[in-house]
Amino acid sequence: MNTAEIRRRFLDYFATRGHEVVPSAPLLYNDPTLLFVNAGMVPFKPYFTGAETAPFDRATSVQKCVRTLDIEEVGKTTRHGTFFQMNGNFSFGDYFKAEAIRYAWELVTGSQDAGGLGFDPERVWVTVLHSDDEAAALWANIAGLPAERIQRRGLLDNYWHMGIPGPGGPCSEIYIDRGPAYGRDGGPVVDEDRFLEIWNLVFMQEELSTVRAKDDFDTLGDLPRKNIDTGMGLERVALLLQDVDNLYEIDQVFPVIQRAVELSGRRYGRGGDDGRQDDVRMRVVADHIRSSLMLIADGVTPGNEARGYVLRRLLRRTVRSMRLLGVHDPVLPELLPVSRDAMGAAYPEVVENFDRIAGIAYGEEDAFRRTLTTGTQIFDLAVSDAKTAQQPQLSGERAFQLHDTYGFPIDLTLEMASEQGLSVDADGFRRLMQEQRDRAKADAKSKKAGAASTEVYRELRALGLTPFTGYEELVTESRVRG
Ligand code: ATP
Ligand code: MG
Ligand code: MG
Ligand code: MG
DSSP states (O other): OOHHHHHHHHHHHHHHTTOEEOOOOOSSOSOTTOSSOOSTTGGGHHHHHTSSOOSSSEEEEEEEEEOGGGGGGTTTSSSOOSEEEEEEEEEESSOOHHHHHHHHHHHHHSOGGGTSOOOOGGGEEEEEETTOHHHHHHHHHHHOOOGGGEEEEOHHHHEEEOSSSEEEEEEEEEEEEOOGGGSOSSOTTTOTTTEEEEEEEEEEEEEEEEEEETTEEEEEEEEEEEEEEEEEEHHHHHHHHTTOSSGGGSTTTHHHHHHHHHHHOOOSSOOHHHHHHHHHHHHHHHHHHHHHHHHHHTTOOOOSSHHHHHHHHHHHHHHHHHHHTTOOSOOHHHHHHHHHHHHTTTOTHHHHTHHHHHHHHHHHHHHHHHHHHHHHHHHHHHHHHHHHTTOSEEOHHHHHHHHHHHOOOHHHHHHHHHHTTOEEOHHHHHHHHHHHHHHHHHHHHTSOGGGGGSHHHHHHHHTTOOOOHHHHHHHHHHHHHO
Protein backbone atom coordinates (compact mmCIF):
# COMPACT_ATOMS: atom_id res chain seq x y z
CA MET A 1 0.00 0.00 0.00
CA ASN A 2 1.61 3.26 -1.00
CA THR A 3 1.98 6.15 1.42
CA ALA A 4 -0.68 8.26 -0.28
CA GLU A 5 -3.20 5.45 0.12
CA ILE A 6 -2.46 5.03 3.84
CA ARG A 7 -2.87 8.75 4.30
CA ARG A 8 -6.20 8.70 2.45
CA ARG A 9 -7.49 5.78 4.49
CA PHE A 10 -6.61 7.48 7.75
CA LEU A 11 -8.38 10.73 6.85
CA ASP A 12 -11.41 8.90 5.40
CA TYR A 13 -11.76 6.75 8.47
CA PHE A 14 -12.00 9.73 10.79
CA ALA A 15 -13.94 11.97 8.37
CA THR A 16 -16.62 9.28 8.23
CA ARG A 17 -16.75 9.45 12.01
CA GLY A 18 -17.53 13.13 12.22
CA HIS A 19 -13.99 14.58 12.21
CA GLU A 20 -13.25 17.84 10.41
CA VAL A 21 -10.39 17.26 7.95
CA VAL A 22 -7.86 20.03 8.64
CA PRO A 23 -5.02 20.60 6.14
CA SER A 24 -1.43 20.42 7.39
CA ALA A 25 -0.06 23.65 8.80
CA PRO A 26 3.27 24.79 7.31
CA LEU A 27 6.45 23.56 9.02
CA LEU A 28 7.20 27.14 9.98
CA TYR A 29 4.43 27.88 12.38
CA ASN A 30 3.75 30.75 14.67
CA ASP A 31 4.93 28.98 17.84
CA PRO A 32 8.05 30.56 19.33
CA THR A 33 8.75 27.57 21.57
CA LEU A 34 9.51 25.40 18.53
CA LEU A 35 11.96 25.49 15.66
CA PHE A 36 9.49 23.68 13.43
CA VAL A 37 6.15 21.96 13.84
CA ASN A 38 7.09 18.63 15.40
CA ALA A 39 3.71 17.02 16.10
CA GLY A 40 0.18 16.99 14.77
CA MET A 41 -1.21 18.76 17.81
CA VAL A 42 0.87 21.92 17.44
CA PRO A 43 -1.66 23.87 15.35
CA PHE A 44 -4.39 22.83 17.82
CA LYS A 45 -2.51 23.91 20.96
CA PRO A 46 -4.73 26.95 21.64
CA TYR A 47 -7.78 24.66 21.71
CA PHE A 48 -6.15 22.30 24.17
CA THR A 49 -4.93 25.03 26.51
CA GLY A 50 -8.30 26.78 26.36
CA ALA A 51 -6.81 29.97 24.90
CA GLU A 52 -9.24 29.61 21.99
CA THR A 53 -12.48 27.71 21.44
CA ALA A 54 -12.23 25.02 18.78
CA PRO A 55 -14.58 25.58 15.85
CA PHE A 56 -15.21 21.80 15.78
CA ASP A 57 -15.44 19.06 18.42
CA ARG A 58 -13.29 16.58 16.53
CA ALA A 59 -10.66 16.94 13.85
CA THR A 60 -8.22 14.87 11.82
CA SER A 61 -5.07 15.85 9.93
CA VAL A 62 -1.86 14.64 8.36
CA GLN A 63 0.70 17.11 9.64
CA LYS A 64 4.15 17.74 8.18
CA CYS A 65 6.72 17.49 10.98
CA VAL A 66 10.44 18.11 11.38
CA ARG A 67 12.30 16.81 14.43
CA THR A 68 15.87 18.02 14.50
CA LEU A 69 16.34 16.14 17.78
CA ASP A 70 16.25 12.94 15.73
CA ILE A 71 18.99 13.98 13.27
CA GLU A 72 21.64 11.69 14.78
CA GLU A 73 19.27 8.70 14.59
CA VAL A 74 18.71 9.03 10.86
CA GLY A 75 19.94 6.12 8.83
CA LYS A 76 21.01 4.21 11.94
CA THR A 77 17.62 3.24 13.34
CA THR A 78 14.92 1.93 11.03
CA ARG A 79 12.36 4.47 12.13
CA HIS A 80 13.53 8.08 12.45
CA GLY A 81 13.23 10.72 9.76
CA THR A 82 14.08 14.38 10.25
CA PHE A 83 10.95 15.04 8.18
CA PHE A 84 7.91 12.85 8.61
CA GLN A 85 4.14 13.03 8.49
CA MET A 86 1.98 12.55 11.55
CA ASN A 87 -1.56 11.31 11.11
CA GLY A 88 -3.78 12.46 13.95
CA ASN A 89 -7.28 12.44 15.33
CA PHE A 90 -8.27 14.99 17.94
CA SER A 91 -11.17 15.45 20.32
CA PHE A 92 -11.77 18.81 21.94
CA GLY A 93 -13.90 18.00 24.96
CA ASP A 94 -15.84 15.45 22.91
CA TYR A 95 -15.02 11.71 22.97
CA PHE A 96 -12.38 10.32 25.31
CA LYS A 97 -10.38 7.19 26.15
CA ALA A 98 -12.83 4.44 25.19
CA GLU A 99 -13.62 5.85 21.75
CA ALA A 100 -9.98 6.78 21.05
CA ILE A 101 -8.91 3.21 21.77
CA ARG A 102 -11.83 1.72 19.85
CA TYR A 103 -11.07 3.86 16.76
CA ALA A 104 -7.36 3.07 16.85
CA TRP A 105 -7.92 -0.64 17.21
CA GLU A 106 -10.53 -0.74 14.45
CA LEU A 107 -8.37 1.21 11.99
CA VAL A 108 -5.14 -0.69 12.72
CA THR A 109 -6.63 -4.17 12.58
CA GLY A 110 -9.64 -3.58 10.31
CA SER A 111 -9.48 -5.52 7.05
CA GLN A 112 -7.99 -3.70 4.09
CA ASP A 113 -11.07 -4.52 2.01
CA ALA A 114 -13.18 -2.58 4.49
CA GLY A 115 -10.86 0.48 4.51
CA GLY A 116 -8.66 -0.59 7.44
CA LEU A 117 -4.89 -1.06 7.58
CA GLY A 118 -5.17 -4.80 8.03
CA PHE A 119 -2.53 -5.50 10.71
CA ASP A 120 -2.72 -8.93 12.28
CA PRO A 121 -4.20 -8.42 15.79
CA GLU A 122 -1.69 -10.96 17.13
CA ARG A 123 1.17 -8.61 16.24
CA VAL A 124 -0.19 -5.64 18.19
CA TRP A 125 1.27 -4.67 21.56
CA VAL A 126 0.41 -1.57 23.59
CA THR A 127 1.81 0.34 26.54
CA VAL A 128 -0.13 2.31 29.16
CA LEU A 129 0.92 4.48 32.11
CA HIS A 130 1.56 2.27 35.17
CA SER A 131 -1.36 3.81 37.08
CA ASP A 132 -3.79 3.92 34.15
CA ASP A 133 -5.95 0.89 35.00
CA GLU A 134 -8.75 2.38 32.95
CA ALA A 135 -6.75 2.30 29.70
CA ALA A 136 -5.44 -1.20 30.46
CA ALA A 137 -9.00 -2.44 31.01
CA LEU A 138 -10.20 -0.81 27.80
CA TRP A 139 -7.46 -2.49 25.78
CA ALA A 140 -8.38 -5.83 27.31
CA ASN A 141 -12.11 -5.37 26.71
CA ILE A 142 -12.18 -3.64 23.34
CA ALA A 143 -9.23 -5.34 21.68
CA GLY A 144 -9.15 -8.54 23.68
CA LEU A 145 -5.40 -8.11 24.20
CA PRO A 146 -3.85 -10.51 26.73
CA ALA A 147 -2.20 -8.93 29.78
CA GLU A 148 1.29 -9.67 28.42
CA ARG A 149 0.67 -7.43 25.44
CA ILE A 150 -0.55 -4.51 27.58
CA GLN A 151 2.69 -3.27 29.09
CA ARG A 152 2.87 -0.71 31.87
CA ARG A 153 5.43 2.05 31.93
CA GLY A 154 6.43 5.07 34.01
CA LEU A 155 5.89 8.78 33.64
CA LEU A 156 9.01 9.29 31.55
CA ASP A 157 7.65 7.12 28.75
CA ASN A 158 3.91 7.37 29.05
CA TYR A 159 2.93 10.80 30.30
CA TRP A 160 2.48 13.89 28.19
CA HIS A 161 2.60 17.56 29.16
CA MET A 162 3.95 20.73 27.62
CA GLY A 163 6.62 21.45 30.22
CA ILE A 164 4.58 24.34 31.56
CA PRO A 165 1.37 24.60 33.63
CA GLY A 166 -1.58 23.49 31.54
CA PRO A 167 -3.11 20.27 30.26
CA GLY A 168 -1.44 16.88 30.72
CA GLY A 169 -2.29 13.23 30.85
CA PRO A 170 -1.26 9.63 30.34
CA CYS A 171 -0.46 8.17 26.91
CA SER A 172 -0.94 4.78 25.41
CA GLU A 173 1.30 3.68 22.56
CA ILE A 174 0.68 1.07 19.90
CA TYR A 175 3.49 -1.14 18.62
CA ILE A 176 3.70 -3.71 15.86
CA ASP A 177 5.82 -6.81 16.37
CA ARG A 178 8.10 -7.22 13.33
CA GLY A 179 9.04 -10.75 14.29
CA PRO A 180 12.15 -12.54 15.58
CA ALA A 181 14.27 -11.48 12.59
CA TYR A 182 14.24 -7.97 14.08
CA GLY A 183 15.23 -8.66 17.66
CA ARG A 184 14.34 -10.10 21.01
CA ASP A 185 10.96 -11.29 22.16
CA GLY A 186 9.18 -9.79 25.16
CA GLY A 187 7.53 -6.61 23.94
CA PRO A 188 8.52 -2.99 23.43
CA VAL A 189 10.02 -2.64 26.90
CA VAL A 190 12.63 -5.16 25.82
CA ASP A 191 13.27 -4.29 22.18
CA GLU A 192 12.07 -1.25 20.28
CA ASP A 193 13.60 -2.24 16.97
CA ARG A 194 11.57 -5.37 16.81
CA PHE A 195 8.50 -3.71 18.31
CA LEU A 196 7.94 -0.65 16.16
CA GLU A 197 6.02 2.23 17.74
CA ILE A 198 3.41 3.40 15.27
CA TRP A 199 0.84 5.39 17.23
CA ASN A 200 0.69 7.44 20.39
CA LEU A 201 -2.68 8.17 22.01
CA VAL A 202 -2.64 11.02 24.53
CA PHE A 203 -5.47 11.24 27.02
CA MET A 204 -5.44 14.87 28.16
CA GLN A 205 -7.36 14.56 31.39
CA GLU A 206 -5.87 16.80 34.06
CA GLU A 207 -4.44 20.21 34.67
CA LEU A 208 -0.89 20.71 35.90
CA SER A 209 -0.06 23.60 38.22
CA THR A 210 3.70 23.24 38.47
CA VAL A 211 6.06 21.35 36.20
CA ARG A 212 9.61 20.68 37.42
CA ALA A 213 10.54 17.89 35.03
CA LYS A 214 9.04 15.38 32.63
CA ASP A 215 8.28 13.07 35.56
CA ASP A 216 7.95 15.64 38.34
CA PHE A 217 4.90 17.90 38.49
CA ASP A 218 1.84 18.82 40.57
CA THR A 219 -1.71 18.40 39.36
CA LEU A 220 -4.64 20.68 40.14
CA GLY A 221 -7.31 18.16 39.25
CA ASP A 222 -9.31 16.90 36.29
CA LEU A 223 -9.88 19.12 33.28
CA PRO A 224 -13.51 20.18 32.89
CA ARG A 225 -13.34 19.11 29.24
CA LYS A 226 -11.07 16.20 28.46
CA ASN A 227 -9.25 16.00 25.15
CA ILE A 228 -7.75 13.42 22.85
CA ASP A 229 -4.54 14.02 20.87
CA THR A 230 -3.08 11.20 18.80
CA GLY A 231 -0.12 10.87 16.47
CA MET A 232 0.53 8.01 14.07
CA GLY A 233 3.74 7.94 12.06
CA LEU A 234 2.66 7.71 8.42
CA GLU A 235 6.09 6.55 7.23
CA ARG A 236 6.25 3.87 9.93
CA VAL A 237 2.95 2.38 8.86
CA ALA A 238 4.14 2.63 5.26
CA LEU A 239 7.36 0.73 5.93
CA LEU A 240 5.38 -2.08 7.54
CA LEU A 241 2.70 -2.26 4.87
CA GLN A 242 5.26 -2.01 2.07
CA ASP A 243 7.23 -4.75 3.76
CA VAL A 244 10.55 -2.92 3.56
CA ASP A 245 13.28 -2.84 6.18
CA ASN A 246 13.18 0.81 7.14
CA LEU A 247 11.66 4.25 6.70
CA TYR A 248 14.13 5.24 3.98
CA GLU A 249 12.96 2.46 1.70
CA ILE A 250 9.32 3.53 1.38
CA ASP A 251 7.91 4.84 -1.91
CA GLN A 252 8.29 8.51 -0.92
CA VAL A 253 11.98 8.21 -0.02
CA PHE A 254 13.65 5.26 -1.75
CA PRO A 255 13.94 6.76 -5.26
CA VAL A 256 16.61 9.12 -3.88
CA ILE A 257 18.62 6.17 -2.57
CA GLN A 258 18.38 4.60 -6.01
CA ARG A 259 19.70 7.80 -7.60
CA ALA A 260 22.54 7.91 -5.07
CA VAL A 261 23.38 4.34 -6.04
CA GLU A 262 23.54 5.30 -9.73
CA LEU A 263 25.64 8.39 -9.07
CA SER A 264 28.11 6.69 -6.76
CA GLY A 265 28.31 3.34 -8.50
CA ARG A 266 28.13 1.71 -5.08
CA ARG A 267 25.60 -0.88 -4.08
CA TYR A 268 22.96 -0.39 -1.42
CA GLY A 269 22.48 -3.17 1.12
CA ARG A 270 25.65 -5.07 0.25
CA GLY A 271 26.49 -5.93 3.87
CA GLY A 272 29.83 -5.90 5.70
CA ASP A 273 31.21 -2.93 7.63
CA ASP A 274 31.90 -0.79 4.57
CA GLY A 275 28.55 -1.69 3.10
CA ARG A 276 26.74 -0.71 6.26
CA GLN A 277 28.53 2.62 6.33
CA ASP A 278 27.54 3.30 2.73
CA ASP A 279 23.94 2.31 3.49
CA VAL A 280 23.75 4.79 6.37
CA ARG A 281 25.15 7.52 4.12
CA MET A 282 22.61 6.82 1.41
CA ARG A 283 19.76 6.85 3.93
CA VAL A 284 21.02 10.12 5.38
CA VAL A 285 21.11 11.57 1.86
CA ALA A 286 17.56 10.42 1.06
CA ASP A 287 16.22 11.70 4.37
CA HIS A 288 17.97 15.04 4.32
CA ILE A 289 17.09 15.76 0.69
CA ARG A 290 13.42 15.26 1.45
CA SER A 291 13.52 17.39 4.60
CA SER A 292 15.36 20.17 2.75
CA LEU A 293 12.82 20.09 -0.06
CA MET A 294 9.90 20.38 2.36
CA LEU A 295 11.57 23.05 4.52
CA ILE A 296 12.47 25.29 1.58
CA ALA A 297 8.97 24.81 0.16
CA ASP A 298 7.62 26.17 3.44
CA GLY A 299 9.82 29.26 3.35
CA VAL A 300 13.04 28.31 5.17
CA THR A 301 16.30 29.54 3.65
CA PRO A 302 19.82 28.46 4.64
CA GLY A 303 21.49 30.79 7.13
CA ASN A 304 23.25 31.07 10.44
CA GLU A 305 20.25 31.70 12.68
CA ALA A 306 18.46 28.73 14.24
CA ARG A 307 16.05 27.56 11.54
CA GLY A 308 18.22 28.47 8.61
CA TYR A 309 21.11 26.70 10.25
CA VAL A 310 19.17 23.45 10.47
CA LEU A 311 18.48 23.61 6.74
CA ARG A 312 22.10 24.52 6.00
CA ARG A 313 23.22 21.57 8.02
CA LEU A 314 20.86 19.18 6.24
CA LEU A 315 22.05 20.33 2.82
CA ARG A 316 25.74 20.27 3.73
CA ARG A 317 25.43 16.87 5.29
CA THR A 318 23.89 15.63 2.05
CA VAL A 319 26.75 16.98 -0.03
CA ARG A 320 29.30 15.63 2.42
CA SER A 321 27.69 12.18 2.54
CA MET A 322 27.74 12.01 -1.25
CA ARG A 323 31.45 12.96 -1.21
CA LEU A 324 32.10 10.15 1.20
CA LEU A 325 30.32 7.94 -1.31
CA GLY A 326 32.85 9.13 -3.87
CA VAL A 327 30.74 11.70 -5.73
CA HIS A 328 32.53 15.02 -6.09
CA ASP A 329 30.38 16.74 -8.73
CA PRO A 330 27.37 18.86 -7.66
CA VAL A 331 24.76 16.43 -6.35
CA LEU A 332 21.68 18.46 -5.51
CA PRO A 333 20.65 18.99 -9.16
CA GLU A 334 20.67 15.20 -9.46
CA LEU A 335 18.86 14.37 -6.24
CA LEU A 336 16.36 17.13 -5.51
CA PRO A 337 14.20 16.55 -8.63
CA VAL A 338 13.94 12.87 -7.67
CA SER A 339 12.58 13.82 -4.26
CA ARG A 340 10.22 16.32 -5.87
CA ASP A 341 8.79 13.55 -8.06
CA ALA A 342 8.35 11.26 -5.04
CA MET A 343 6.62 13.93 -2.93
CA GLY A 344 4.82 15.94 -5.60
CA ALA A 345 1.61 13.91 -5.63
CA ALA A 346 1.03 14.53 -1.92
CA TYR A 347 2.43 18.09 -1.94
CA PRO A 348 1.81 19.85 -5.28
CA GLU A 349 3.52 22.97 -3.90
CA VAL A 350 6.93 21.32 -4.27
CA VAL A 351 6.24 20.93 -7.99
CA GLU A 352 4.75 24.39 -8.46
CA ASN A 353 7.57 26.13 -6.60
CA PHE A 354 10.38 23.89 -7.70
CA ASP A 355 12.40 26.55 -9.51
CA ARG A 356 12.53 28.71 -6.41
CA ILE A 357 13.30 25.73 -4.14
CA ALA A 358 16.02 24.45 -6.45
CA GLY A 359 17.64 27.88 -6.75
CA ILE A 360 18.02 28.12 -2.99
CA ALA A 361 19.30 24.59 -2.57
CA TYR A 362 21.76 24.69 -5.47
CA GLY A 363 23.10 28.06 -4.29
CA GLU A 364 23.85 26.56 -0.90
CA GLU A 365 25.66 23.65 -2.49
CA ASP A 366 27.81 26.06 -4.54
CA ALA A 367 28.70 28.00 -1.39
CA PHE A 368 29.59 24.82 0.47
CA ARG A 369 31.72 23.63 -2.38
CA ARG A 370 33.70 26.86 -2.15
CA THR A 371 34.13 26.28 1.61
CA LEU A 372 35.42 22.83 0.85
CA THR A 373 37.86 24.22 -1.68
CA THR A 374 39.30 26.72 0.81
CA GLY A 375 39.35 24.06 3.50
CA THR A 376 41.16 21.70 1.19
CA GLN A 377 43.93 24.29 0.65
CA ILE A 378 44.38 24.64 4.42
CA PHE A 379 44.27 20.89 4.70
CA ASP A 380 46.96 20.41 2.05
CA LEU A 381 49.17 22.88 3.90
CA ALA A 382 48.69 20.93 7.13
CA VAL A 383 49.60 17.71 5.32
CA SER A 384 52.80 19.10 3.86
CA ASP A 385 53.78 20.55 7.26
CA ALA A 386 53.24 17.16 8.90
CA LYS A 387 55.20 15.39 6.18
CA THR A 388 58.07 17.86 6.36
CA ALA A 389 58.22 17.37 10.12
CA GLN A 390 58.00 13.62 9.49
CA GLN A 391 54.95 13.35 11.73
CA PRO A 392 52.50 10.55 11.02
CA GLN A 393 49.65 12.61 12.33
CA LEU A 394 47.73 15.86 11.80
CA SER A 395 47.48 17.75 15.07
CA GLY A 396 44.20 18.19 16.92
CA GLU A 397 44.69 21.95 16.63
CA ARG A 398 44.82 21.78 12.84
CA ALA A 399 41.73 19.57 12.65
CA PHE A 400 39.92 21.89 15.04
CA GLN A 401 40.95 24.98 13.10
CA LEU A 402 39.67 23.40 9.89
CA HIS A 403 36.37 22.62 11.57
CA ASP A 404 35.97 25.83 13.52
CA THR A 405 37.34 28.49 11.18
CA TYR A 406 36.73 26.95 7.76
CA GLY A 407 33.58 24.92 8.49
CA PHE A 408 35.44 21.84 7.28
CA PRO A 409 33.74 18.73 8.69
CA ILE A 410 35.91 16.45 10.84
CA ASP A 411 34.92 13.22 9.11
CA LEU A 412 36.12 14.70 5.84
CA THR A 413 39.42 15.64 7.49
CA LEU A 414 39.75 12.08 8.77
CA GLU A 415 38.98 10.55 5.40
CA MET A 416 41.33 12.83 3.46
CA ALA A 417 44.11 12.37 6.00
CA SER A 418 43.89 8.61 5.68
CA GLU A 419 44.15 8.96 1.89
CA GLN A 420 47.48 10.71 2.56
CA GLY A 421 48.57 7.90 4.87
CA LEU A 422 48.20 10.15 7.91
CA SER A 423 46.13 9.83 11.03
CA VAL A 424 44.52 12.66 12.97
CA ASP A 425 45.01 13.39 16.66
CA ALA A 426 41.35 12.70 17.41
CA ASP A 427 41.82 13.02 21.18
CA GLY A 428 43.30 16.45 20.77
CA PHE A 429 40.47 17.41 18.44
CA ARG A 430 37.85 16.14 20.88
CA ARG A 431 39.48 18.00 23.75
CA LEU A 432 39.29 21.28 21.86
CA MET A 433 35.69 20.61 20.88
CA GLN A 434 34.86 19.88 24.52
CA GLU A 435 36.53 23.09 25.65
CA GLN A 436 34.45 24.99 23.14
CA ARG A 437 31.29 23.27 24.35
CA ASP A 438 32.14 24.05 27.98
CA ARG A 439 32.58 27.68 27.10
CA ALA A 440 29.21 27.66 25.34
CA LYS A 441 27.60 25.96 28.32
CA ALA A 442 29.02 28.46 30.78
CA ASP A 443 27.74 31.16 28.49
CA ALA A 444 24.27 29.64 28.34
CA LYS A 445 24.16 29.16 32.12
CA SER A 446 24.86 32.80 32.69
CA LYS A 447 21.70 33.63 30.75
CA LYS A 448 18.29 33.55 32.42
CA ALA A 449 17.23 30.18 33.84
CA GLY A 450 14.01 30.05 31.79
CA ALA A 451 16.05 29.48 28.68
CA ALA A 452 17.12 25.99 29.66
CA SER A 453 13.59 24.63 29.73
CA THR A 454 12.60 25.35 26.18
CA GLU A 455 12.36 22.79 23.45
CA VAL A 456 14.38 25.08 21.21
CA TYR A 457 17.29 24.98 23.58
CA ARG A 458 17.23 21.19 23.68
CA GLU A 459 17.08 21.01 19.92
CA LEU A 460 19.99 23.36 19.46
CA ARG A 461 22.04 21.54 22.06
CA ALA A 462 21.40 18.28 20.26
CA LEU A 463 22.82 19.91 17.15
CA GLY A 464 25.93 20.84 19.11
CA LEU A 465 25.32 24.53 18.53
CA THR A 466 26.47 27.38 20.66
CA PRO A 467 23.80 29.95 21.45
CA PHE A 468 23.56 32.62 18.79
CA THR A 469 21.26 35.44 17.79
CA GLY A 470 18.39 33.36 16.48
CA TYR A 471 18.39 31.34 19.65
CA GLU A 472 18.36 34.41 21.85
CA GLU A 473 15.43 35.87 19.94
CA LEU A 474 13.43 32.68 20.19
CA VAL A 475 14.05 32.26 23.88
CA THR A 476 13.22 35.85 24.62
CA GLU A 477 9.96 35.50 22.76
CA SER A 478 9.00 32.33 24.55
CA ARG A 479 9.82 33.86 27.90
CA VAL A 480 7.56 36.79 27.20
CA ARG A 481 4.84 34.41 26.13
CA GLY A 482 5.26 31.97 29.04
P1 ATP B 1 10.28 7.09 19.08
O1 ATP B 1 10.18 6.60 20.50
O2 ATP B 1 10.27 5.99 18.09
O3 ATP B 1 11.39 8.09 18.89
P2 ATP B 1 8.35 9.05 19.81
O4 ATP B 1 7.78 8.38 21.02
O5 ATP B 1 9.39 10.08 20.00
O6 ATP B 1 8.90 7.93 18.79
P3 ATP B 1 5.88 10.50 19.47
O7 ATP B 1 6.35 11.78 20.00
O8 ATP B 1 5.02 9.64 20.33
O9 ATP B 1 7.14 9.66 18.94
O10 ATP B 1 5.15 10.80 18.07
C1 ATP B 1 3.98 10.11 17.61
C2 ATP B 1 4.31 9.17 16.46
O11 ATP B 1 5.03 9.83 15.42
C3 ATP B 1 5.20 8.02 16.85
O12 ATP B 1 4.44 6.98 17.42
C4 ATP B 1 5.82 7.61 15.53
O13 ATP B 1 4.96 6.75 14.81
C5 ATP B 1 5.91 8.93 14.78
N1 ATP B 1 7.30 9.48 14.83
C6 ATP B 1 7.89 10.12 15.87
N2 ATP B 1 9.15 10.53 15.57
C7 ATP B 1 9.35 10.15 14.28
C8 ATP B 1 10.43 10.31 13.38
N3 ATP B 1 11.56 10.95 13.72
N4 ATP B 1 10.30 9.80 12.13
C9 ATP B 1 9.16 9.17 11.76
N5 ATP B 1 8.09 9.00 12.55
C10 ATP B 1 8.17 9.48 13.80
MG1 MG C 1 11.41 10.03 19.58
MG1 MG D 1 8.55 6.51 21.87
MG1 MG E 1 5.76 8.03 21.41
